[in-house]
Amino acid sequence: MSMSRIVYVNGAYVPEEEAKVSVFDRGFLMADAVYEVTSVLDGKLIDFEGHTARLRRSLSELEMPSPATDEELLAIHRELVARNGIHDGLVYLQVSRGAADRDFAYPDVPPTLVLFTQEKPQLVDSPLAARGMSVISIPDQRWKRRDIKTTQLLYPSMGKMMAKAAGADDAWMVEEGVVTEGTSNNAYIVTGNTLVTRQLGPEILSGITRTAVLRLAQEAQLRVEERPFTIEEAQSADEAFITSATTFVTPVVKIDGQGIGAGRPGPITQRLRELYIEEGRKAAI
Known part of the structure; x- marks a missing residue:
């Protein structure tokens, strides 16, 4: 049986089977969320600074608070790559506005932060x-x-x-x-x-x-x-x-x-x- 991926959800590293987000999360209800995908080659992150800069812009354009600093995001990315043994692949990051009772107006709640990895062994030799x-x-x-x-x-x-x-x-x-x-x-x-x-x-x-x-x-x-x-x-x-x-x-x-x-x-x-x-x-x- 293959090992379960470790994913990151709101401060915790958990097996993917245990990863949960509220049914009231606005990313689920309204696509009120932004994301980034960073490639991994040889176990290292490609263009990470560019992705975090674009993430900041997306959050700003939607008046959405940031869930973490760039340094914290880098640490999470590296931890996920290490825990999942990713040599070539990607790290997916998603920030939603958070969970609140359904309403079109923006709620004042903490954002939801989720990250996971995917293996892509043919990134280079595609x-x-x-x-x-x-x-x-x-x-x-x-x-x-x-x-x-x-x-x-x-x-x-x-x-x-x-x-x-x-x-x-x-x-x-x-x-x-x-x-x-x-x-x-x-x-x-x-x-x-x-x-x-x-x-x-x-x-x-x-x-x-x-x-x-x-x-x-x-x-x-x-x-x-x-x-x-x-x-x-x-x-x-x-x-x-x-x-x-x-x-x-x-x-x-x-x-x-x-x-x-x-x-x-x-x-x-x-x-x-x-x-x-x-x-x-x-x-x-």
Whole structure:
């Protein structure tokens, strides 16, 4: 029998079977919660400071109190990685506004803090990254504050199921004729020596991996344009890819059934993936 994971719930490390949150928790009742996912490589945390900074912003935008300091969160992450023997994987963190009788007005209660780990042995040697992924385009029907990393993930889940039904790996969302982002990732295209990705704003999430990859691209003498692009422009690009904390840099080789470039992972995408993993390992804590 496999060993139970140890998870963290409001100050206690407990076996996952014993982990409990109130049925009155607003994360459960109203998706009144934010989250972060930090990757683990070689037992160390990737881009941890970026994730905690974004967590602070999400909490601030929702007027939600912080349940712990950055130092305390780092200690909890490290303890969970150690207790669960995570070599490559992730740590999921969620903060909800807390438990109170159901009401639309914000209650004055302590927030709920939950963390758990997942093993992901193929984070680096990903078969999807090796073969490239296919995406379909779908309408972006999410709420208008996508810059806040909330747990309102039903439509992205529906998008992934649409992609699965179409025989694709994921979906890119389109609003007013241009791509916003993937269901759980930022979207990019490459034409010649130019990398294009949607500019930051309330329409998309400010990806932590995005920030690192754009810097690496500039250091590699690529021209970076932060602007909208269409599905048609993406289909005629030389390369396309996504970034996220759990996929790093992963090539997109087909959009709505049409091959991109040579129809296989391109050299710029592959190089950016290599650079990101290399730097991530060096800077991991």
